[in-house]
Amino acid sequence: MPERFxxxxxxxxxxxxxxxxxxxxxxxxxxxxxxxxxxxxxxxxFLEHQCTEEFRAAARRELKGLDLGCYCDLDQPCHADILLKIANS
Incomplete structure (x- = not known):
């Protein structure tokens, strides 16, 4: 399962x-x-302003199966977690 790094x-x-x-x-x-x-x-x-249907469709195409990285601490909420859910749904 893809994860955040x-x-x-x-x-x-x-x-x-x-x-x-x-x-x-x-x-x-x-x-x-x-x-x-x-x-x-x-x-x-991020959810309200960036995650349009077009954005979600592109995330599913381009990010599915990939680990996603951001500077956020792993014990904190991060938009990468949202992208992981969208991309792998």
């Missing part, structure tokens, strides 16, 4: 079955945690 540095090598979904990449959440106020608020914003 934490990017610890911009120089970190992406795992073989992984894809970075952080800013500035295509799948990055356009709002920062600082702007949103919390990880959960950033996730809520």
């Amino acid at each position: 934490k990017i610890t540095s911009p120089l970190m090598k992406t795992p073989p079955n992984g894809k970075r979904v952080c800013r500035p990449y295509k799948w990055g959440n356009r709002i920062t945690v600082a702007e949103a106020g919390s990880n959960q608020a950033a996730c809520d914003w």
Whole structure:
């Protein structure tokens, strides 16, 4: 089952079955945690403002089966978790 991984540095090598979904990449959440106020608020914003049907369909095509990486701590909510659910549904 695909899972989320934490990017610890911009120089970190992406795992073989992984894809970075952080800013500035295509799948990055356009709002920062600082702007949103919390990880959960950033996730809520992502769902409401970025996850259109077209976006979801593209995620299913392009991200299915891949591990997804972001800078968020693994014990915190992250838009990558949302992308994993969408891509593998």
